[in-house]
Amino acid sequence: xxxxxxxxxxxxxxATDLPDDLEARLGAPGSYPYTRGVYPTMxxxxxxxxxxxxxxGTAAESNARYRQLLAHGTTGLSVxxxxxxxMGYDSDAPLAHGxxxxxxxxxxxxxxxxxxxxxxxxxxxxxxxxxxxxxxxxLLLYQLVAEEQGVPGGALNGTIQNDILKEYIARGTYIFPxxxxxxxxxxxxxxxxxxxxxxxxxxxxxxxxxxxxASPAQEVAFTLADGVEYVRAAVAAGLAVDDIAPRLSxxxxxxxxxxxxxxxxxxxxxIWARIMRExxxxxxxxxWMLRFHTQTAGVQLTAQQPExxxxxxxxxxxxxxxxxxxxxxxxxxxxxxxxxxxxxxxLALRTQQVLAYETGLTGTVDPFAGSYVVEAMxxxxxxxxxxxxxxxFDHGSVVDAIEAGFQKREIEASAYRIAQxxxxxxxxxxxxxxxxADTEDPYEPLRVDPAIEAAQVRRLAALRAERDGAAVExxxxxxxxxxxxxxxxxxxxxxxxQARATVGEVCHALRDVWGVYQPAxxx
Ligand SMILES: CC(C)(COP(=O)(O)OP(=O)(O)OC[C@H]1O[C@@H](n2cnc3c(N)ncnc32)[C@H](O)[C@@H]1OP(=O)(O)O)[C@@H](O)C(=O)NCCC(=O)NCCSC(=O)CCC(=O)O
Numbered sequence: 001x002x003x004x005x006x007x008x009x010x011x012x013x014x015a016t017d018l019p020d021d022l023e024a025r026l027g028a029p030g031s032y033p034y035t036r037g038v039y040p041t042m043x044x045x046x047x048x049x050x051x052x053x054x055x056x057g058t059a060a061e062s063n064a065r066y067r068q069l070l071a072h073g074t075t076g077l078s079v080x081x082x083x084x085x086x087m088g089y090d091s092d093a094p095l096a097h098g099x100x101x102x103x104x105x106x107x108x109x110x111x112x113x114x115x116x117x118x119x120x121x122x123x124x125x126x127x128x129x130x131x132x133x134x135x136x137x138x139l140l141l142y143q144l145v146a147e148e149q150g151v152p153g154g155a156l157n158g159t160i161q162n163d164i165l166k167e168y169i170a171r172g173t174y175i176f177p178x179x180x181x182x183x184x185x186x187x188x189x190x191x192x193x194x195x196x197x198x199x200x201x202x203x204x205x206x207x208x209x210x211x212x213x214a215s216p217a218q219e220v221a222f223t224l225a226d227g228v229e230y231v232r233a234a235v236a237a238g239l240a241v242d243d244i245a246p247r248l249s250x251x252x253x254x255x256x257x258x259x260x261x262x263x264x265x266x267x268x269x270x271i272w273a274r275i276m277r278e279x280x281x282x283x284x285x286x287x288w289m290l291r292f293h294t295q296t297a298g299v300q301l302t303a304q305q306p307e308x309x310x311x312x313x314x315x316x317x318x319x320x321x322x323x324x325x326x327x328x329x330x331x332x333x334x335x336x337x338x339x340x341x342x343x344x345x346x347l348a349l350r351t352q353q354v355l356a357y358e359t360g361l362t363g364t365v366d367p368f369a370g371s372y373v374v375e376a377m378x379x380x381x382x383x384x385x386x387x388x389x390x391x392x393f394d395h396g397s398v399v400d401a402i403e404a405g406f407q408k409r410e411i412e413a414s415a416y417r418i419a420q421x422x423x424x425x426x427x428x429x430x431x432x433x434x435x436x437a438d439t440e441d442p443y444e445p446l447r448v449d450p451a452i453e454a455a456q457v458r459r460l461a462a463l464r465a466e467r468d469g470a471a472v473e474x475x476x477x478x479x480x481x482x483x484x485x486x487x488x489x490x491x492x493x494x495x496x497x498q499a500r501a502t503v504g505e506v507c508h509a510l511r512d513v514w515g516v517y518q519p520a521x522x523x
Contacts, residue, residue: 013372043362055080080104088507213415221388245287263377265323338445
């Protein structure tokens with residue numbers, strides 16, 4: 001069987017498979033080109049951040065889940081928002097009906113955000129927020145709530161996903177067309193540099209492309225190409241590369257194909273370092289470092305015999321750790337069926353704790369360095385990725401390639417190839433195409449209470465009645481005016497949110513000026 005990226009896997013590797021210039025391609029841990037990891041000591045001085053993606057229902061319920069996770073030893077927070085929030089609609093919008101609180105927490109205003117982080121000291125925990133088109137809005141709400149806790153922007157650590165390009169390619173929660181979206185990203189970079197200097201301004205994500213079927217090489221290539229596009233947009237907006245690049249971060253999947261995945265992470269670091277130093281001329285070593293979060297592959301979980309997923313997740317998490325991830329989410333075994341229960345979420349975290357504290361893996365940096373097979377695969381993936389990045393930019397820009405349907409087409413062809421291999425039984429999925437059980441145990445999934453929507457709608461009505469409506473209108477007018485002209489939109493946005501404008505109202509104001517993206521349908 002070939003590798004998922006398409007290259008041939010040999011039964012035996014030898015010294016002759018190593019690149020001639022291996023030492024130069026490796027460097028030391030914490031040194032250019034960072035193949036061996038971004039920090040000299042890696043996990044020997046601090047394990048990766050255990051950051052379990054969670055959130056559902058109301059802000060109060062999600063807050064309870066975060067406190068449980070922290071009590072169980074999670075070391076970072078990761079917020080899942082519901083679809084209306086991700087699309088910039090309030091819970092009482094007709095389009096939101098039936099979706100409120102389903103795939104994440106419903107956040108309509110600063111009031112919800114305050115509840116979400118109630119009792120959680122924001123100067124002590126780092127928080128990731130999976131939010132893209134309205135990333136700036138949720139970031140500002142976070143900052144406002146932190147300020148209420150007495151925590152200044154300079155003390156805040158965290159990440160917003162803020163990666164709109166992959167939304168057009170694979171994930172789908174875009175609002176505005178590419179041009180104003182890229183302006184919003186650049187505005188966020190500039191705002192964070194001034195106000196939230198420790199904040200990771202973007203999480204450039206291959207995960208969702210991988211879930212849509214991208215091979216490891218495609219995942220890395222399309223993600224790094226998106227990274228190039230963001231840096232170009234920032235530079236075009238007048239920002240210096242070294243002012244923004246140290247706070248870019250990345251996000252990849254970890255599949256069960258362990259060796260190829262370890263090679264993928266190592267190749268990704270090496271290529272990004274080269275792009276930043278050689279192509280963009282970045283001089284700050286922090287600009288060269290590809291720091292990344294990993295999530296185990298949701299798409300590889302099975303609804304059949306779901307407990308087997310615990311084993312898959314352990315192997316996938318192991319790959320992420322051997323690949324040098326900075327932060328990790330291990331999926332719960334029941335995620336192919338429903339939102340995780342409290343127990344399954346705890347088991348997923350325990351899996352990371354076993355990796356960190358029982359395996360001895362945190363004692364040695366980049367244990368695969370010099371391995372014939374892993375070094376050969378790292379070089380193989382590097383070549384494939386370089387070629388694919390070049391093919392993206394043959395279209396002009398990433399946006400041009402998206403509009404030509406290039407990335408989607410490549411990803412779909414790859415998804416089709418893997419699906420055919422599974423259908424033919426060439427690629428084994430335990431419990432699905434081999435070792436199938438005659439009967440399955442009953443499973444009681446966690447269900448989100450439909451009453452949540454009505455309660456959220458009532459809270460919104462109360463908010464609209466209580467607040468100073470004229471102040472909100474004036475702030476939204478100022479936001480429209482900045483959006484239609486020059487200047488950083490985050491400043492008037494902050495004023496509006498502080499006056500208790502809702503997420504939906506702020507996004508509508510921008511929709512009024514910027515319009516909405518209509519994809520070219522080519523499939
Ligand atoms: C950079 C990362 C990747 C990781 O940040 P972290 O703060 O966790 O880790 P870190 O930066 O490596 O480490 C924290 C601090 O410790 C320092 N540090 C760490 N290890 C060190 C070592 N060995 N030596 C010296 N210093 C070290 C770092 O320099 C840093 O400080 P300094 O900062 O001072 O240098 C960030 O972006 C992140 O946490 N991302 C998470 C993204 C996420 O959870 N996404 C969920 C998506 S869920 C999703 O999309 C699901 C599907 C869907 O919804 O569609």
